[in-house]
Amino acid sequence: MESSKEFKALIRECHKAKERAYCPYSNFRVGCAVLTEDGTMFTGCNVENACYGLAMCAERNAIIKAVTEGHRKFQAIAVGTDIKDKFKGPCGPCRQFLVEFGECDLYMVKPDLTYMKFPHDLLPMGFGPADLLAEKI
Amino acid sequence: MESSKEFKALIRECHKAKERAYCPYSNFRVGCAVLTEDGTMFTGCNVENACYGLAMCAERNAIIKAVTEGHRKFQAIAVGTDIKDKFKGPCGPCRQFLVEFGECDLYMVKPDLTYMKFPHDLLPMGFGPADLLAEKI
Amino acid sequence: MESSKEFKALIRECHKAKERAYCPYSNFRVGCAVLTEDGTMFTGCNVENACYGLAMCAERNAIIKAVTEGHRKFQAIAVGTDIKDKFKGPCGPCRQFLVEFGECDLYMVKPDLTYMKFPHDLLPMGFGPADLLAEKI
Amino acid sequence: MESSKEFKALIRECHKAKERAYCPYSNFRVGCAVLTEDGTMFTGCNVENACYGLAMCAERNAIIKAVTEGHRKFQAIAVGTDIKDKFKGPCGPCRQFLVEFGECDLYMVKPDLTYMKFPHDLLPMGFGPADLLAEKI
Ligand SMILES: [Zn+2]
Ligand SMILES: [Zn+2]
Ligand SMILES: [Zn+2]
Ligand SMILES: [Zn+2]
Numbered sequence: 001m002e003s004s005k006e007f008k009a010l011i012r013e014c015h016k017a018k019e020r021a022y023c024p025y026s027n028f029r030v031g032c033a034v035l036t037e038d039g040t041m042f043t044g045c046n047v048e049n050a051c052y053g054l055a056m057c058a059e060r061n062a063i064i065k066a067v068t069e070g071h072r073k074f075q076a077i078a079v080g081t082d083i084k085d086k087f088k089g090p091c092g093p094c095r096q097f098l099v100e101f102g103e104c105d106l107y108m109v110k111p112d113l114t115y116m117k118f119p120h121d122l123l124p125m126g127f128g129p130a131d132l133l134a135e136k137i
Numbered sequence: 138m139e140s141s142k143e144f145k146a147l148i149r150e151c152h153k154a155k156e157r158a159y160c161p162y163s164n165f166r167v168g169c170a171v172l173t174e175d176g177t178m179f180t181g182c183n184v185e186n187a188c189y190g191l192a193m194c195a196e197r198n199a200i201i202k203a204v205t206e207g208h209r210k211f212q213a214i215a216v217g218t219d220i221k222d223k224f225k226g227p228c229g230p231c232r233q234f235l236v237e238f239g240e241c242d243l244y245m246v247k248p249d250l251t252y253m254k255f256p257h258d259l260l261p262m263g264f265g266p267a268d269l270l271a272e273k274i
Numbered sequence: 275m276e277s278s279k280e281f282k283a284l285i286r287e288c289h290k291a292k293e294r295a296y297c298p299y300s301n302f303r304v305g306c307a308v309l310t311e312d313g314t315m316f317t318g319c320n321v322e323n324a325c326y327g328l329a330m331c332a333e334r335n336a337i338i339k340a341v342t343e344g345h346r347k348f349q350a351i352a353v354g355t356d357i358k359d360k361f362k363g364p365c366g367p368c369r370q371f372l373v374e375f376g377e378c379d380l381y382m383v384k385p386d387l388t389y390m391k392f393p394h395d396l397l398p399m400g401f402g403p404a405d406l407l408a409e410k411i
Numbered sequence: 412m413e414s415s416k417e418f419k420a421l422i423r424e425c426h427k428a429k430e431r432a433y434c435p436y437s438n439f440r441v442g443c444a445v446l447t448e449d450g451t452m453f454t455g456c457n458v459e460n461a462c463y464g465l466a467m468c469a470e471r472n473a474i475i476k477a478v479t480e481g482h483r484k485f486q487a488i489a490v491g492t493d494i495k496d497k498f499k500g501p502c503g504p505c506r507q508f509l510v511e512f513g514e515c516d517l518y519m520v521k522p523d524l525t526y527m528k529f530p531h532d533l534l535p536m537g538f539g540p541a542d543l544l545a546e547k548i
Binding site: 026028082083084085086087088089090091092093094095096097099108111118119120121123124125126127131132134135136137 | 437439493494495496498499502503506507529531532535536537546548
């Protein structure tokens, strides 16, 4: 996977998507690229709002765009910010959003395009679609 | 405007976008099409989550997609649901999201493609970007 | 109503609630007080998060607190910010949240405790609980 | 801690809070109790909305209530649902909301009041307040 042309594009495009970020409130740009099961790539940036609670993250943006085009299975997702020297995982809401659609490799990408595969479960003991249907008292 | 080819596409495509809705929780499909200032059209559907609070509406989906492609001014937005006989305006969060990017005509479209222009302010006396910068005590 | 002791408390307490705001990101404090049908008052402030999209408004905070204590009908809600000279209505998400629980008078309150009754529908042609059950095609 | 009277109350009250849940859309009741650093307890339930994306979880509800009363440090949080036989951790948004205020023990509680301490990091490699200030390129 990591040697494929598609993977290299994913790593590069997540930072390119960042350039479209609309983040006048946080001034914190984020970009994301997601690869669907069939090899199509979708990208997203963060889009904020004066009503802070409506802020949309880059990761959910990219996933939502893919779903809107009919994709619901993902191979890999790459996320880039302007943070110089640290790898950080996605926010809680984005992890939850990813979990909805099953397993997916996650890559954190620095501005210099070095990357790290996220080495944990996204949401250990997480709540997902099946739990809404679990047997209740 | 309403006689243009672009406008007719907008009315039609909002209902077509609805077919991609991921709404296993509400079973309430919504589709949206937005026309940017330069005449480009973007579409969106609702995308839900087992964590209900992460549900994304069709309207914000379409706007976010447009912003992600570099557009921040909108001419018109059309919204369609499966409700047979009523015209309904967008939810509060979507109105707020629209207001962020300025004025925009809104059309509510029935499944039979009859439509009505939204006859009110989206958010009367609404809170927007400029208010965050208003003089404080 | 506006001459009652309860109403005066509502106007005063919305600004007092503002002092507890946790808003390190926006530095925009908001306070709210809500009066339930039976005359109980609940207050709320905004509570933000490094993940901007999780920001909670003062209005929803106060309403949620009341619901958590078993109240679902509201007489009046008062909202105060630090903006010196303008009356502004609530954000779109808070309007939608209010609409869920039916009609309610809304008062916008300046820091000097002068106030204005919100003179519009909160969400003209708004989407509410009944619409999820409307007849579909 | 787990032998204290306060802890026993926490375990019990999270399920009692569930009874106030307003969840006509999911029919999935959740209750939460949180213990602040100074030993005060706050409770919360989930409060949903016809606009699904505005749904508020029990965990955030309880935390927000505590913050609104001036508390920003938490010892422990207990969460209960009606699921009969499984321990599940909180949703992603609630994990993120907790992380904002630092470390806190989390307990998952079954309807029969048996409980389990959450054995993982809430958000491994998570994004928090300090990251917004990290050195950028
Ligand atoms: Zn995120
Ligand atoms: Zn909406
Ligand atoms: Zn609000
Ligand atoms: Zn939650």
